[in-house]
Amino acid sequence: MNWSSRVFLALLILLVGVHWAQAQFVIKGRVTDASNGDPVPFASVGLVGLNLGTTTNFQGEYTFHSKVLTDSLFVSFVGYKKRVKFIDKKKAFQEVNFQMDPAQRSLQEVIVYSGENPAFKILRQVVKQRDVNDRNKLTAYEYDSYTKMELDVDNISEKLRNSKIMKQIESSIKKFEKEAGEDGKPVIPTYISESISKFYYRESPKRKKEKIIKTNIKGVGVQDGGFISQLVGGNLIANYNFYQNYVPFFGKDFASPIGDNWKGNYKFFLGDTVNVDGHVCYQLDFDPRNPQDLVFTGQMWIDTTSFALVQIDAAIDKQANLNFIDKIKISQELEQVGEGAWLPSRTRFLIDIEELTKGSAGMLLKMYISNKGFVVNQPKSLDFYDLTSEVAEDAKEPDPEFWKHARYEPLSRQDLTAFALIDSVKNLPIVRTYVEIAEIALSGYKKFNDIEVGPYLSSIAVNRLEGARFRLGFRTNSNFDKHWILRGNVGFGTRDLVPKYSIEVNYLFSKAKWTIAGLRHSYDIERVGLTPELIGDNRLFYAFTRWGAFSGAFFRRESEAFFSTEVTKGLSFMAQMNTRSFDPLFRFQYRLNPELGDASPVQDYYQESFVTLEARFAKGETFIMNGNERITLSTKRIPVVTFRYQRGFKGFLGGDFDYERFTLKAYQTFRLGTFGRSDYTLSLGYTPSNLPAPLLFPHLGNETLFFVRSAFSTMNYFEFVSDQFVSLQYNHNFEGLLFNRIPLIKKLKWRFIASGNLLWGSQRKENKDIMKDVNNPLKSKFLDMYSFDSLNPNIPYAEVGYGIDNIFKLFRIQAFHRLTYMDHGSPKAFRLMASVNFSF
Numbered sequence: 001m002n003w004s005s006r007v008f009l010a011l012l013i014l015l016v017g018v019h020w021a022q023a024q025f026v027i028k029g030r031v032t033d034a035s036n037g038d039p040v041p042f043a044s045v046g047l048v049g050l051n052l053g054t055t056t057n058f059q060g061e062y063t064f065h066s067k068v069l070t071d072s073l074f075v076s077f078v079g080y081k082k083r084v085k086f087i088d089k090k091k092a093f094q095e096v097n098f099q100m101d102p103a104q105r106s107l108q109e110v111i112v113y114s115g116e117n118p119a120f121k122i123l124r125q126v127v128k129q130r131d132v133n134d135r136n137k138l139t140a141y142e143y144d145s146y147t148k149m150e151l152d153v154d155n156i157s158e159k160l161r162n163s164k165i166m167k168q169i170e171s172s173i174k175k176f177e178k179e180a181g182e183d184g185k186p187v188i189p190t191y192i193s194e195s196i197s198k199f200y201y202r203e204s205p206k207r208k209k210e211k212i213i214k215t216n217i218k219g220v221g222v223q224d225g226g227f228i229s230q231l232v233g234g235n236l237i238a239n240y241n242f243y244q245n246y247v248p249f250f251g252k253d254f255a256s257p258i259g260d261n262w263k264g265n266y267k268f269f270l271g272d273t274v275n276v277d278g279h280v281c282y283q284l285d286f287d288p289r290n291p292q293d294l295v296f297t298g299q300m301w302i303d304t305t306s307f308a309l310v311q312i313d314a315a316i317d318k319q320a321n322l323n324f325i326d327k328i329k330i331s332q333e334l335e336q337v338g339e340g341a342w343l344p345s346r347t348r349f350l351i352d353i354e355e356l357t358k359g360s361a362g363m364l365l366k367m368y369i370s371n372k373g374f375v376v377n378q379p380k381s382l383d384f385y386d387l388t389s390e391v392a393e394d395a396k397e398p399d400p401e402f403w404k405h406a407r408y409e410p411l412s413r414q415d416l417t418a419f420a421l422i423d424s425v426k427n428l429p430i431v432r433t434y435v436e437i438a439e440i441a442l443s444g445y446k447k448f449n450d451i452e453v454g455p456y457l458s459s460i461a462v463n464r465l466e467g468a469r470f471r472l473g474f475r476t477n478s479n480f481d482k483h484w485i486l487r488g489n490v491g492f493g494t495r496d497l498v499p500k501y502s503i504e505v506n507y508l509f510s511k512a513k514w515t516i517a518g519l520r521h522s523y524d525i526e527r528v529g530l531t532p533e534l535i536g537d538n539r540l541f542y543a544f545t546r547w548g549a550f551s552g553a554f555f556r557r558e559s560e561a562f563f564s565t566e567v568t569k570g571l572s573f574m575a576q577m578n579t580r581s582f583d584p585l586f587r588f589q590y591r592l593n594p595e596l597g598d599a600s601p602v603q604d605y606y607q608e609s610f611v612t613l614e615a616r617f618a619k620g621e622t623f624i625m626n627g628n629e630r631i632t633l634s635t636k637r638i639p640v641v642t643f644r645y646q647r648g649f650k651g652f653l654g655g656d657f658d659y660e661r662f663t664l665k666a667y668q669t670f671r672l673g674t675f676g677r678s679d680y681t682l683s684l685g686y687t688p689s690n691l692p693a694p695l696l697f698p699h700l701g702n703e704t705l706f707f708v709r710s711a712f713s714t715m716n717y718f719e720f721v722s723d724q725f726v727s728l729q730y731n732h733n734f735e736g737l738l739f740n741r742i743p744l745i746k747k748l749k750w751r752f753i754a755s756g757n758l759l760w761g762s763q764r765k766e767n768k769d770i771m772k773d774v775n776n777p778l779k780s781k782f783l784d785m786y787s788f789d790s791l792n793p794n795i796p797y798a799e800v801g802y803g804i805d806n807i808f809k810l811f812r813i814q815a816f817h818r819l820t821y822m823d824h825g826s827p828k829a830f831r832l833m834a835s836v837n838f839s840f
Contacts, residue, residue: 026093028063031056031075034099036154036364037187037414038350041331042299042313043077043100048084055274058333058346059409075100078285078299079315102327119268122282125307126258133308134243135201135341140379142200143343143371145210146408150418151191151219155355155362187364189418191219196406199239199371200380206620207385207569208239215395216403218422238349238367240330242300242312246671247330252735253671254294254316257286258309261674265295273304276311277333280304291319292740292749293674296330308342310334318354323749323806326352326362337374346370370408386569387512388622450480458489458543463550465525465585466493471500478627483508485628491524498555500524508628514572515565521558525585528552529698529718544706552718555583570619576612579653581605582694590692594769606692609655610648617641639668648689659689676735681710686724690766693721693788699759699797707814707835712757714799714818714828721788722761729757733805748807753814755801763790795820810836 031040039060046053047070054064069089073096076082080100088094131137194216200209240247245259255265262268271283281301288295296314303310316328328351335345346369353363411419440446444455453474461469473489480486485506492499506518529552530545557580564574583605591600618640623630641664648659662685669679685697699722701715702708709731734752739745771788791797803814812835818827 024092025066025069026063027066027073027087027096028061028093029096029098031060031062031077031098031100033080034101036152036350036352036366038329038348038366040077040080040100041333041348042301042311043075043080045073045075045098048072048074058331058348078313079103079297117268117270119270119284120263122270122284122302122307123258123262123268126302126309127260127262129307130243130258133306133342134241135343136203136241136243138201138203138341139377140200140202141337141341141343141374141376142198142378143375144373145197145199146370146406147193147195147197148368148415149191149193150189150364150366152187152189152364152366153361154187154352154364189421191217192415192418192422193217193219194403194407200385202379202382202385205382205569207382208388208622209385210389212389212391212395214392214399214402214406216398217396218419238347238369239344240332240347240349242309242314242332249328252294252322253677254296255674257284257296257298257300257312257314264674265289265293271299274301276301279310281310290740291317292736292746294320294322294735306336308334308336310342324353326354328352335374337376340376343374343376344369344371372408382569386566389625391625445475447477451476458546461543461546463493463547465496465550465553466498467495469493469546473502476628482628485518510565511625511630513566514623514630517563518561520560520562523555523557525550525553526556527717528554528694529700544704551586553585554588555581555585557581557583570617570621572616572618574612574614574616576614577610578612579607579609579655581607590770591772594690594766594772606656606695607654608648608657608695609653610646610659612644612646614642614644616643639666641666657689657691657695659687659691659695661685661687661689672732674737676733676737678730678732680728680730683727683729684725685722690764690770691723693767693771696721696723696763696767697725697761698788699725699727699761702833705833707812707833712759712797712799713801713814713816713833714831715797716825716828718788719825720759720761720791720797721763722791723763723767725759725761725791727757727759727761729755731755750807751805753801753803753805753812755814755816757797757799757801759791759797760793761791761797762793789824791821797821812836 029045031043031045032038033040039056039058041056041058041060043056043060043062044053045056045062045064047066049070050066050068052064052066054062056062069087071086071089072084073087074082074084075098077100079102081103083098083100085096085098087096135141195212196214198211198213200211201207240249242256242258245256245261246253247256248254255261257266257268259265265288266286267289269285271285273280274283275281279301281303283299283301285299287297291297294316296316298312298314300312300314301310302308311331311333313331314329316322316325318326322328329348330350331348332344333346334342336342347367349365349367349369351365353365355362436446440454440456443452444457445452446454446456451474453472455473458473459471461471463469469491470493471489471491473487475487476485485508487504487506488502490499490501500523502520502522502524504518504520506516509515509517525546527545527550530542558578559580560576560578562574562576564572566572589602589604590606592603593600619638621632621640623632625631644661644663644665646659646661646663648657648661649655650658664684666682667679669677671677687696698718699715699720700708700711701717701719702711702713703717707713709729732754734754736746736749736751738752739748739750768790798819799816800819801814801816803812805812807813814833814835816831816833818829818831821827822829
């Protein structure tokens, strides 16, 4: 070997030796939550006794190099118990995984001897720079998105483990338990999905849209992935923005730690500055001032230069005033686009649902969203956003080759095992049976490929007129046809033996504009003041009105043709033509010529033919498609306004009256800061025509023991009718604001509610004369008669209510006091009402 070769070899050995000395040991691993298997991002991992370590990434993974080792490694993170594991001091490379147990924690009071909490100065800057950093301040933005969603069964009881269904899948479960790690608790995946989509947002006017390009769905009992695809697209559901004052989900509003009221809702502790993906950040820990309030616990990292939110880990635990929830956790990583706002690059969302009974199990919902390819300030045309959620025609087609390259990150071993477990479980007969029962309970229908039978809630009733009433209904779905929709039902009563029926044919022209036309014909029994158009969307209450005494009933034969379309986002129109009969089953008469007084002939039935025109404005309302139906997602933050005009024609298709009716309705729900959430319904009605009382405006009373939001709780059925009226119904839920601060009571998680209802109405003399005396119960031997009285235009009908919601997580008890018209008939000055109210 010549001299130059010897020098080169010596230098090479020296360089290798230096490198080996500098990075002699490599440790890597993954940190997960022992209770659910979810990654724990941003956790601190280090050597015990040395100031050496790193933090986990968004996947809960870590890697670090060290010249020396101690005998143990630790991991710590806010909200978890610290873990320590022994390691081999002589091993150059080793993998150490941790499963961390959740723990209750509370920040210690920060003692500041001079000046205020140093975290406050940083938070003021965060709020000040919000207009620069908040993504909603951009003109528009769009990005590509990958979403993975998983639904698991956890906290499995011994009783459930020994059940027949669990025995059949025991071998598959044991394989999955091994993936949980030596300290992790096993979970059973029942559903897992992936989707690739594009998300679009426009600020003015506010619009958003998600296009689902491809989905890969496996789940126990999943038959049609179209509806699920839109949910797991993720960005319409889990597009959380902590720059807003409140972060909404499950109909609740959780105060953001960087919202306007950050100081009133939270306690803060300023930690060390850390490097997060190249950004030097302040680490801020935050705890709720009152754990029962709708607030978060966690950590966030704020950029020291732009004061932007770079990362956040926010959790809601069992102490919060929520039902059926053990824990909610949101982890989010944001990325600055150019010199502009910060957009979410990765988001994890977890809901841990508690066991409903001792012998059952809990549920875990996990969602992971990864975004890339950000484009900002290039808004699309308004019509591009007409269809909020859109699924590509071939999105559900299996394509393994596509998924090999489409995933932003490869599937973990646990994901692969989950896919295999679902395949082995979903076709078991006992599993399919349980799934079908759950599907019927939730939707009310039993699905047979392209036809669904139900709803079972309306299949049977018992009342005074019909005896035992039986009804069988059906509807087609998108498997039958993507445009034609058929619905119908048949029924009869064992006492009256009169067949009832309904048949409806609809054609869906466009999902983008939701343009639909249809024909319907029906013959059935209804009740004055309790018909579907008066009750509204409360179909559960409508089904139960067919039980019991069934007073004020009449036969109705009706034919209808309609057309509706959404002309622009949030503005829809409907045109409808009807002919219907009124054949009462109670003592009812009206004067044909009221000017003749008692000499006027009377009639006990009528026919009406009319045209209805309706306009509905609901700005910002968001829908997703479920086959040939659409379901609203958004909470209404501005009033939803509906205007309806009705014109009756005498002589047309047998109509007995010429008339006009005008109605206007506005509904809104809104947040009152920390005081809870309110909603109101403002209604106005007017008819200049002279008509029998049932064709005016019968006000909805409620003689049952069950609370109904749209009814006047202390008003009797048919007690008042108006030809012009204004009503205001107001409800407020304090969301635990009061009861959360009362010792002992706060453990019950009750919620105080208050209501107030006002009604101004009147009838003109001409309308009173039509019904005068002929329906007076005092002048008739018939007890089943109604006077249809009018209100005094100078005295409103008024009632107030107060009560307790969330009793045993399901029940509401509310007391109502009638304040006016105490001398009218046999009024109920006080009513105690109950209802079942399922809410989180």
